[in-house]
């Protein structure tokens with residue numbers, strides 16, 4: 001006799017299995033995975049607890065749960081992530097947007113002049129660039145990334161939210177010689193190389209290393225971006241950068257060493273971590 005797998009039974013089994021594999025919040029994640037497979041919202045799950053899954057639903061569920069048990073990030077399985085109240089498509093090969101990064105968007109919006117030209121270096125999923133285009137409605141937003149996969153995803157996210165972000169494939173300022181921006185933002189890779197091995201498996205084994213690895217002390221990209229930025233900034237234009245935990249003092253020093261910025265500042269994220277460092281071109 002074949003066993004009947006009702007929604008409740010699948011949920012309970014998945015919760016315990018994922019917990020055993022080290023997934024925190026395994027109950028909630030089980031619900032999200034099952035919602036995805038069945039095309040239901042959470043209320044839909046709750047009112048159908050006794051409903052059995054079909055063989056094909058069960059197979060789809062097994063496949064997703066297996067991937068999550070191997071610690072593939074939930075967002076890659078569900079294909080989306082909220083950022084700044086907007087729903088972004090995410091896919092393997094591109095960094096998953098983090099709520100920490102909303103601080104960078106907030107600080108940028110606060111300083112964005114009218115009809116600004118904005119550049120996002122390393123657009124990834126496009127979360128920062130698209131959010132800025134959405135919130136600074138009269139701005140022209142440009143983005144650059146070395147990864148074609150990232151650029152394609154960023155374009156889809158711009159389309160999804162009905163904004164224009166002009167995207168270039170390249171490295172840092174390379175496509176923008178001779179252009180000047182009012183605001184330059186970036187969430188560059190900033191994890192020291194040796195720390196990557198100790199990160200949670202979801203990040204270490206699945207998110208793109210190029211989006212994480214900031215070199216031996218994590219600061220390689222700041223040393224490249226900060227001295228090069230003034231030639232692409234208008235006078236009084238802002239350069240705002242997300243930084244990793246504890247990196248703010250060193251990054252401020254890199255700003256100071258150029259002698260080309262004033263009004264240097266750092267801003268905390270909601271977790272009271274210094275998350276954004278910025279300065280204004282003299």
Ligand code: GLN
Nearest residue numbers: 095123124187188189211
């Ligand atoms: N700008 C993208 C983000 O903030 C990608 C950043 C990155 O890949 N380091 O999510």
